[in-house]
Amino acid sequence: MCFNLPNINKEGYLFIIIFFVVSCIAFSISWGLGVTCLFPTLLCIYFFRDPTRAVPNNKDLILSPADGVISSIEEVSYSLPGENAEEKKFTCVSIYLSILNVHVNRIPISGSVKDISYKKGRFVSAISNRSSNENEKQIIVIQYQEGKEIIVEQIAGFVARRIVCNLKTSQSVKTGERFGIIRFGSRVNIFIPSEIKVKVSKGQTMVGGETVIASLSDDNTEENLTFDTI
Template identity: 45%
Template sequence: MKMRDTFLKPMHPEGRKFVAIFAAVTAVLFLVSSVLGWIGVGLTVWCYYFFRDPVRATPVRDGLIVSPADGVVSLIEKAVPPAELGMPDEALTRVSVFMSVFNCHVNRAPVAGRIAAIAYRPGKFFNASLDKASSDNERNSLCIEMADGRKIAVVQIAGLVARRIVCFSATGDTVKTGERFGLIRFGSRLDVYLPDDVHPMVSVGQTMISGETVLADLTSDEPPRSARAD
């Protein structure tokens, strides 16, 4: 890998108009004050960086569930998937990944399968790291049916700053593990509801890489993991 590739990442097309707006405002700010102009340059670079879409090396072994988002595991608990997906009203293990405004916000499919349902629900904009964000905030939920018939729910949740959830997929589409399916603009969270009796292989506070970090293994009988913070 070239040194240039370490710092310059591809930008997702969704970000082009935002970077253009930031750049245009920056040009106007330079007419007012050079100090304000350079602040605008910094914000434009940040906007570009926010919409980065780096290449990821997704593990391809059958049974692996990967993280759908960059960020930090903020919650692991039992919860019922969103009712609008039509899944059984039973509590499953939910792993929440919180994305700050500095994380890559392109979302990737945690497993391969067919998208059995997609449901959008408007809501509030609490801090996405809070537990009540899962039930109260604006969200877009997907149910992915795997080849063995088991289903996984993955939910895009808007946060305190986020005001736009984008989903590139449609009901009936087939996705591969790690394939891009959406993004959320400016800070948010992803929830993954694991199938019954599947334990997460991550811990609260762990840093996740979308499309790369193994969140769980459908073929493993390993008990839930614990972690030590150093």
């Protein structure tokens, strides 16, 4: 019999090892206790899974940065960071990640990292839309064209207490690449310039690096696309 073990994000190694060692000790005491302690180990393996994705090879497509369900889509004003802070209009697509979703985050569109900033905050349950404004977050600004930016927010939740972002300012990024993870339930917001029409709706299930949120060109179709496995 052949078992295909899932790819595991490196952020999960320590948790899995700790729970596995505890499980081994528990099994040496009693079978029932061992089975009970084994459950968190399996849960960690499941939570930190990091599957490959078939990323559309089209530079004009804006893809979902996370797995989860869209909890809201709304027009907002957003002040970009910097000395000459400029307020622009965006469409905010907010994606809620339950503890059962893949929590690895992916780049929504190729470009350059213009700015990264961290904001302290609370740990309101990520299922609440309040978390977008009140919770701890990591803000990433990606410039995909001159003067054109997309913003991604990694937002902590009630259980999530660790936001990991592996990006650096001025770094070149490619659509679908992994860039971080949020541990144990969270929310990811993506802010798209308001003149770009989004192709998703509230309640829709998203797949990070695969689901098309919007397109820079009205002429783009999803037919005859090629894909990169990342």
